[in-house]
Amino acid sequence: MAKTIEEINEKIRRGKAVVLTAEEIIDYAAEKGVKKTAQDVDVVTTGTFGPMCSSGAYFNVGHSKPRIKLGGGKTYLNDVPVYTGLAAVDFFLGATAMPEDDPRNKIYPGKFSYGGAHIIEELVAGKDVRLTATAYGTDCYPRKSLETYISLKDMNEAVLFNMRNAYQNYNVAVNLSDRMIYTYMGVIQPKLGNANYCNAGQLSPLLNDPYYKTIGIGTRIFLGGGVGYVVGSGTQHNPDVKRTEKGVPKMTSGTLAVKGDLKMMSSKWLKGTSYTGYGVTLTVGIGVPIPILNEEILQYTMIRDEEIWAQVIDYSDAYPQFIPGSLGEVNYKQLKSGKITVQDREVPTAGLSSYLKAGEIARILKEWIETGKFFLTQPVELLPSVDSGIAFKSLKERPIKKRH
């Protein structure tokens, strides 16, 4: 019998909701059968904790006396530039921003030891950061410079706003060349020396709802240790890709855009991250609850690591040159075993997304729901699915005519 979100929330209110993690549901449903499990279980919780570059936060720091208009000038937090093309004291800090004097890859490979993501982690941990700014001055905003310490509690608003998170499946990166490469998929050893993957597999949010039948705009989620919301599909959301019989994408596919109050989050679940030779990024903890509305939705959540396949891509040439094609398919059970076979060679694997922490997130979210601290929401619109007509575009360059 089908359930509704309202019915599930009523059970949460009465402390009667049955909640299992995406890992626990596998054996539970195998033992009790789909029909009974769909009746018994109300929510399946998922989790992921991995590097997500398209993350950031916007702030309103309050007006100084006299007032200053940060827009049009330059503003920094701990020497990291923020985007000020907004009203007087609003700005956006991107996770991958870095100090202007960071040597980047001039000394190759660069360390990228500090950037926007580290500031987000420090702010969430309650630390002071240095806010420095220069401005051009107007009649209404006369001040031209500002230097002060600031912490999260001093600000009016501090909102994590990530335009692409929680990728539904990801590439497995290898290196066919004869030199070490430094990528957003980590350090990859030459001549198939290792293979790096980045997904929580059977615990991953979008892999448990592959056609986005429950997740959409307004879905309440675990975000960075606090509560957040899905605000829509993320950038590069690309639902119409090759899928397995059970509907699971075999390559990068759906994404989420999310937001949440940074003041309620924890530095345990938002970590500044440094990829040698690549740059700075933010490791974000996300957990999405899947309401078990019917048997079909339950069956999607029963997905196992061995049923989720990913493409092995050469990051020394195919990826940077945007040459399509895959060196083969492997599943997450193989990836987690520590070795896969590529071109008849055994290749050791390493993860970038923490399965251990993904499980912890799913268990925290489960506990929140069981104890009546977290209620499910009915999305106002589901994420665009395979029938949406979305096609993933590459950049078509058009030469700019020079005018004399």
Next chain:
Amino acid sequence: MQKKRVVFNYPSHLVDQPVISKLVKDYDLTVNILRARITPKEEGRLVLEMEGKRAALEAGLNYMKEIGVDVQSLAQDVKWYEDRCTHCTACISVCHPQALDVNRKTMEVSFNRDKCIACELCIPVCPYQAMEILF
């Protein structure tokens, strides 16, 4: 027989002396140099594994201390900041002595100091700056 991993810090006047061969010849120890940085007229730093009878190991280390070499156990110089580690497992495939290892059931990463040879391969690989090796 006992095994010990140590770091020797040499003062500048000992850098050109054959002290390690003393350990081999006079104290009957098997030594395996894991890392070395010796700069003439400055100072030297050596990471090595020593194997031998317990009494001989002690005597050999005493000899080093007597001639002015600072002796530390390797464990002091290698740090795994567990609070920064996210257990992502990025380090696992580069750590050949398996000092950094993962429980494949829980996917939890652990660090066993005794197996670490201070090669530093994990340093650029860890995105969370969770490993630190002072050398």
